[in-house]
Amino acid sequence: MAIQPSTFDYLNLLKENNTREWFHANKKTYDGVKANFEETIKALIESIGTFEDMRGVEVKDCNYRIARDVRFSKDKAPYKTWLSASFSEGGRKSGKMDYYLHIQDGESFLGGGMYSPTPEQLAKLRQEIDYNAQELKDIIYNPKFIEVFGEAEGESVKSAPKGYAKDHPEIELLRKKQLFFWHKFTNEEVCSENFVKQVSDVCFTLKPFLDFLNYVFFSEQEPTIIL
Template sequence: MAITQQTFDFLNQLKINNNREWFHANKKEYDGVKASFEESIQELINSIGTFENLSGVKIKDCNYRIARDVRFSANKDPYKTWLSASFSEGGRKSGKMDYYLHIENGGSFLGGGMYSPTAEQLAAFRQEIDFSPESLKGIIFDPLFVKTFGTPEGEKVKTSPKGYDKNHPEIELLKWKQMFFWKKFTNEEVLSPNFVEQVTETCKILKPYLDYLNVIFFDHEEPDIQLL
């Protein structure tokens, strides 16, 4: 079952009526939307699993709840107005860099990368750039990668990170505090019969960058990344 227009219609109405009374009154419609999204998640587990180790990963390990955690948020809307899932070895709670899929009316995308690194991870990222900048540059400046994702997204320091000279030859890469990439999908692309295939092919292009991060964050050895 592919994602249908019903998904966007429901999310649009939820944005207008973001309260528990409306949600529970329309629970049957949500259940249908959730079921179609979960079928797409399973299809993606199967297809991404051909090049990533998703052994044992189930739908519940990828899917995010639609209910928002409002305890520490100024926004008290009880529900998200999008659907989302992420795919990685061990599931979304593993801590590994993952492929994140976001379905929202006019705002769907597939993304991934270094979004909230620990201080240790950021230090390892910068150290790897200092020691071997060509590894990262060969990935993010690859023509197909650039065509798909464009330039990096995320925050940068304004001058130079502590411990690095402002005249370092790779200072612009070293400035990144975050570095993630995303590819947007139109509603028409999301609703197309080959959407799972489009997402899968996008994941394959993103894979070398996620591999790069997972190696330096978790394997503590020099990355040996092969471009697809």
């Protein structure tokens, strides 16, 4: 299963002609692009389902609409110029940390992690790092994990977060406001016949990190939120 090269042609044309009039005039082409992407999503649900509980998850539970919500955005372009889907137990609306797939000319990637945490989630993560950072470090500093994802992305506070000493031995991790990873794919990889396997392999490598976050965020422990 592969994404057709014409997908990138269509997305680039949409970027140049991002209007409702152009979109509807080329709806037949979009329908073909969407159908191809949905076939890929279906194959990924099956493949990821070999190591995640994807029972009951359908394509519609993973796929994102191409129409943008422009109500609160300065950019009023009506459509996204990429395709995207996310995969997790219960689907993308479950609230759990998931595998996010992004398809765009020269900018395709698979990513996941703590991107927009709630104050409670951030407090829980910092509390876990303070008590036992080694479990997280064993995951994100594993040589295989680094080979696939490199270093963590995301913003950090400039100094120590409230409630933690500047000389804390894990201060660099505690300073994180975001903690996410991504693996980029070339256009050639996206359009290759083994793309689904490539994505699934990357997801499998990311799984221990997402499992860690889901445990920290959704276990019954109560975080101490310092304002």
